[in-house]
Amino acid sequence: MRTGIRILDDKIGEIPGNVAVLLSTSPGIDPAPFGINIMDAALKNNLKCVYVVNNKPASAVRMEAKTMGLDLSRYEKNNSLRIVDAFSGYIGIHSDEKYVVENPFNPKNILDEIEKIQKNDILFMDSVSSYIDMKESPKGLLEIIKTLKKKMTVFSLFSAWEYEQKIIKEIKTGFDAVLVIKPVEEVTIVRQFLFPEKIGWKKIEKFAVPVKVLKPGGVKVYFPKILVTGPYNAGKSSTVKALSTGAVSVDRMGTTVALDHGYMDYKGFAADIYGTPGQESFDPILQYLADEAVAVILVVDSAKPETFIRAKEMLSKTKAYGLPIVVAANKQDLRNALSIDAIKKKLALPRDVPVCPTVAIEKKGVEKLLDELTERLMR
Amino acid sequence: METKSEKLLAELKKLANIGNIEGSAVVARNGLIIASDLPRDVDERRLGAMSATMMGAVETAAITLNKGQIKRVTAEIEKATLVAMGAGKKAILVASASPDANIGMLMVEMEDRVKNIREIIGV
Ligand SMILES: Nc1nc2c(ncn2[C@@H]2O[C@H](COP(=O)(O)OP(=O)(O)OP(=O)(O)O)[C@@H](O)[C@H]2O)c(=O)[nH]1
Ligand SMILES: [Mg+2]
Numbered sequence: 001m002r003t004g005i006r007i008l009d010d011k012i013g014e015i016p017g018n019v020a021v022l023l024s025t026s027p028g029i030d031p032a033p034f035g036i037n038i039m040d041a042a043l044k045n046n047l048k049c050v051y052v053v054n055n056k057p058a059s060a061v062r063m064e065a066k067t068m069g070l071d072l073s074r075y076e077k078n079n080s081l082r083i084v085d086a087f088s089g090y091i092g093i094h095s096d097e098k099y100v101v102e103n104p105f106n107p108k109n110i111l112d113e114i115e116k117i118q119k120n121d122i123l124f125m126d127s128v129s130s131y132i133d134m135k136e137s138p139k140g141l142l143e144i145i146k147t148l149k150k151k152m153t154v155f156s157l158f159s160a161w162e163y164e165q166k167i168i169k170e171i172k173t174g175f176d177a178v179l180v181i182k183p184v185e186e187v188t189i190v191r192q193f194l195f196p197e198k199i200g201w202k203k204i205e206k207f208a209v210p211v212k213v214l215k216p217g218g219v220k221v222y223f224p225k226i227l228v229t230g231p232y233n234a235g236k237s238s239t240v241k242a243l244s245t246g247a248v249s250v251d252r253m254g255t256t257v258a259l260d261h262g263y264m265d266y267k268g269f270a271a272d273i274y275g276t277p278g279q280e281s282f283d284p285i286l287q288y289l290a291d292e293a294v295a296v297i298l299v300v301d302s303a304k305p306e307t308f309i310r311a312k313e314m315l316s317k318t319k320a321y322g323l324p325i326v327v328a329a330n331k332q333d334l335r336n337a338l339s340i341d342a343i344k345k346k347l348a349l350p351r352d353v354p355v356c357p358t359v360a361i362e363k364k365g366v367e368k369l370l371d372e373l374t375e376r377l378m379r
Numbered sequence: 380m381e382t383k384s385e386k387l388l389a390e391l392k393k394l395a396n397i398g399n400i401e402g403s404a405v406v407a408r409n410g411l412i413i414a415s416d417l418p419r420d421v422d423e424r425r426l427g428a429m430s431a432t433m434m435g436a437v438e439t440a441a442i443t444l445n446k447g448q449i450k451r452v453t454a455e456i457e458k459a460t461l462v463a464m465g466a467g468k469k470a471i472l473v474a475s476a477s478p479d480a481n482i483g484m485l486m487v488e489m490e491d492r493v494k495n496i497r498e499i500i501g502v
Contacts, residue, residue, distance in 0.1 A: 028382060028384075028385070183382065183384075185383065187407075187469070188407035188408075188409070188411060188413055188469050188470065188500075189407060189411045189412070189413055190382070190383065190384055190413075224411050225409070225410070225411060248425070250429075250432075258429075258432045258433075258436065259428060259429075259432050261425055261428045261429070263424075272424055272428070274410065274428060284435070284439040284442075285432060285435045285436055285439060287435075288408055288409050288410065288431055288432060288434075288435035289409070289410070289432065289435075290409075291407075291408070291409030292407070292409050292411060
């Protein structure tokens with residue numbers, strides 16, 4: 001199986017059966033959306049899942065999935081997903097759920113309820129934290145996981161509240177893989193990153209995946225700002241529109257006077273797109289628009305090589321050098337458009353900067369452009 | 380242990396208790412949202428991008444006029460009053476109030492919050 005989270009999947013590959021994975025989040029980050037998203041990816045791949053929940057009603061899991069834009073009901077209907085209520089028993093209320101752990105304080109009881117369900121591929125446990133809160137020691141739970149992973153893959157969710165280091169360590173040793181999600185303070189904003197702390201089945205180099213739970217949208221590899229810039233009239237606003245689901249341009253009399261803003265959602269990647277004006281009189285606001293961008297798309301008019309100097313000036317004004325840059329050689333439909341080779345030569349950017357032919361108003365070449373961009377964002 | 384975002388959110392919640400304020404956000408001057416307390420149906424990322432650009436443009440206009448620093452930007456909208464003011468070097472505070480809001484009161488409150496926000500952000 002795969003997690004459905006890009007970069008992570010690309011690096012750790014297929015998750016083997018019979019392993020236990022711990023999904024650990026810092027306080028303030030709810031691990032449930034990550035668990036639900038991974039489960040949704042598994043269900044889409046026709047795997048059978050069980051979701052044991054002990055810290056909220058089963059209906060809250062369905063609701064959470066819904067706000068993420070995921071519909072679990074069809075999987076529950078065809079029995080590929082079973083949600084097991086281990087919460088009602090914990091707080092002592094009646095449950096109308098089909099699958100209920102009467103006494104979640106007893107690990108044997110949890111195990112029995114899960115084993116009653118025949119043929120499972122993946123088990124999700126939400127959450128280890130609540131179990132420790134009620135039992136004080138993770139021992140019982142770790143025992144169950146050991147038994148269960150002989151038959152299936154286990155994902156356990158864990159919000160690492162201020163537990164003793166000893167307990168956290170004990171929990172982690174019970175798992176074959178540990179994925180940690182924590183906030184990282186950047187210049188101004190706080191981003192969430194997923195770090196694989198341990199991958200038992202594969203030797204991997206350290207890496208971090210920027211993630212965000214979009215509602216709707218689910219878990220995406222997320223970049224807060226990708227900049228689209230380039231000379232006047234090159235087709236920046238048209239490119240932002242072509243790249244985005246829902247874009248606005250603050251254009252007056254056919255030219256951008258403030259910015260373009262759109263949302264990109266492509267093959268598991270999501271980003272906010274900021275497009276700049278092209279006219280020099282707007283250059284003073286470039287600094288705000290460009291600040292903290294993680295990558296730059298430079299749009300040029302393929303038929304106007306005389307504007308390439310301005311294009312490069314905009315790259316330096318937006319401090320793009322050092323960031324991943326991809327070039328959209330736009331208006332390739334014009335009769336006098338230069339060839340890609342000729343544009344490369346005239347632009348004379350570093351050799352690893354790709355130049356992609358596009359016709360923004362027809363959304364042509366956009367996928368290739370995004371492939372080149374996302375490939376660079378993965379490095 | 381409160382994180383920076385939690386502290387900022389607490390400041391915004393204080394604003395929410397003031398009559399007529401319908402939503403507010405701390406936005407980086409580059410448009411990215413640092414913290415927000417906005418109605419669900421408001422696209423906060425877009426509002427952030429637009430407010431920061433608006434602030435940047437007005438600031439540039441002020442420099443062009445040679446008349447010193449900008450204090451705040453107020454936009455009177457049909458069904459809202461939108462106010463943005465600088466909160467240190469890196470951020471701005473944006474608030475949306477109902478059109479009948481007492482602007483004077485609003486400013487005083489926002490300025491109080493700005494002091495704390497600057498401290499929390501650190502510049
Ligand atoms: N033939 C052709 N025309 C295009 C293409 N892309 C954009 N245009 C046209 O070029 C003009 C400018 O497009 P915009 O997307 O507004 O360009 P811009 O770079 O945002 O312009 P500024 O914001 O004013 O700098 C419009 O008339 C578009 O319809 C293209 O691929 N082919
Ligand atoms: Mg434009």
